[in-house]
Amino acid sequence: MSELGDGLITEEALEEFRSRIGAKFRVRQFNELASKDAIRKFADGIGDPNPLWRDEEYVEKTRYGCISAPPAWLYSVFPTWVLQGLPGVHAFHSGNDWEFYRPVFVNDKIKGECVFTGFEEKASKFAGKLVMEYQEARYRNQRDKLVAKAKVWIVRTERHAARKIGKYQKIQLPHPWTEEELTKIEDEALNEQIQGSKVRYWEDVQVGDEVPPVIKGPLGVTDIIAWCVGAAPVPILAHGLSLRLYRKHPAWGFRDPNTFAMEPIYGVHYNMSAAKAAGLPFPYDVGVQRQSWLIHMFTNWMGDEGWLKRCYAEYRRFIYLSDVVWVRGKIIKKYIDEEGEHCVDIETNAINQRGENTMPGRGTVILPSREAGTWPLEKRLP
Template sequence: MTTTSDTGIGKELATGKFTGEMLAKMRDLIGTELRTDACVNNEYATRLAILRFAEGIGDDNPLWTEEDYAAAGPHGGIVAPPSFIFACLGSVQVGWPGLGGFHAETDVTFHAPIKVGDKITARVWFDGFDDPIESSFGGRRIKDYLRQEYWNQDDELVARFICSRMRFERTEMQKRRSSRKIEIPHPWTDDQLAKIEDDILAEAPRGAEPRYWEDVRVGDELDTLTKGPIGLTDEIAYVASGAAPIPRLSAHSVALRRYKKHPKWAFRDPGTHALEPVYSVHYNDYAAQLQGAQIAYDVGIQRTCWQIHTLTHWIGDAGSVKAIHGQYRAHVYLSDVVRLGGKVVGKEIDGDGDAVLHLETWAHNQREQNCMPGTATVVLPRRPEVTQ
């Protein structure tokens, strides 16, 4: 039998400390383009890849999934949700040996739609980090920045994603876990669950009916979308859609060889004795607790996918998402319900000549926390009589 000492992998997540040497090494990496081979999940936007991703984020917009419907739409065929970039490559890890990490903030600009058959190439650069500061949440922490660009086969920039993560010392995060203790799983009643499910089943995307820029007023609110109660299958579906794992999840000998080469990528689950990746914090309670959380929790960019779903749901087929920003506040735990929405805070014809709306967006859990405050810019069509 293989023992912990044979593999160099223990029952705890790797722990590390911020040191002057570590910070110096990371400063030397600034500007480096990172390898992506082990993190690419989809290279081509096939019909099934798009369908699998849309289902994995709970988005049933027929523009992504139904060929006959999409053929009559603005693109003449199926396109991918803007968030499909994350199913091509969610992100890449860089440095910080033994430190924990939470996705802290996301900024994305979108430049071209992804159509069936497009080949998407992702490139990633390490753009640096802020100096360590003290925080009540998890002790000393830093925020680092990765710049991810997605290009299609015609050398068009599809999207640019600035991914920032909070890095922290796991031992310090664990010490503060009791201060963040809440009642988990959430004790939903049957009546509450029935209301949640009724709300979800009543949701319908704007679809083919255009939402014209001229008809929108500052202060108008978006439709509310509801996600939850978040369950294990929701996380499995997200992984199966091709999104998030960094590096890709693997099994048996493939995984073992990777963990032998990179012992800090894994830990041994004391219940099953199996080796599990650090990524399993999103579906393994034991791993999440080692990270300083209460139980398993959602993926940062999964939450961003829900934000983008809220936007495309409201703007309709003829609209487009131009930019989004989101901050991740508080964990979204398994059993939580998140209600996403937003309101119009400005409108203009921008420097590109686009008729845009500027939005404030939110994601409220059942504890009345805004667990993802954000902003967005969307483009809407003009009324034909105005543009003639």
């Protein structure tokens, strides 16, 4: 446990990994009850001020009638996947394909399920040999109704290979922002647009329309802490509790050479020693945190009467501490589906200050129709 473990992707390890396909994992939940506080802390952790998630007086006047959780709150139940197999081989959560069926209301109880659906071997410029692992998550409420499901893919890499290749070591970090640049970014971030109670009708949007961005960053350690307060995707324990965990699972922890404290491998998101041991030049964001920002953009745009049906995203690049991302979308298709719902498909991106698309994706939003008199929430509320 003296340093971040270096596992190898061997034929023996892959054979054992293969034997797990189809296994249903035991899920460790951070949240089960969608309490008012749990919802608020999650929204705070992604910087989402939408009153649907926090203002009781406001929501009493909406179709919901009570506080509900942002769709991404399900990440705080568990982060859609379970770290398993290939001990000492690093895991980079690399994308989710969400489908949402029902809202989560305040005081709902949510149970998570997770299944290992397969893997494939690939080559990588980042770390040579890698394994692409696939899982599927499902979330059910206290009435055993399916709330949402997500297909998940995770990249597994050998840490020593990533350090040797050093693909990202030439990036200048922290980013050398000027005060003028920071003021402009912060002013833009504070100009966030929330559609809210003003109904966005399907008839009023067109292919080519742009979805106003949400801006995140410069990413700081406190942003990562706020995320963990609201979502804690792994056990974040202290003192004897953490020591017992690392004695039981040595590959889950390492000793920080600067503080001599035991730290979780999750520390790659805020700890320089852990990030460098994983082959990265700087601590970086959490994949599910990033997709939560994308979902934040969707819920801002669609308003209180819209419904986010699907949200697909690929986590392509790392967003390092000090980076900024502009999460945007554009309508690419407008149609009535086989169920008579009025849909728009939106292509999305998350561009950093280096001009890199860190998260290509797409989503489907169902909007009310003025002409047809349809309201997507009517069929989804109990």
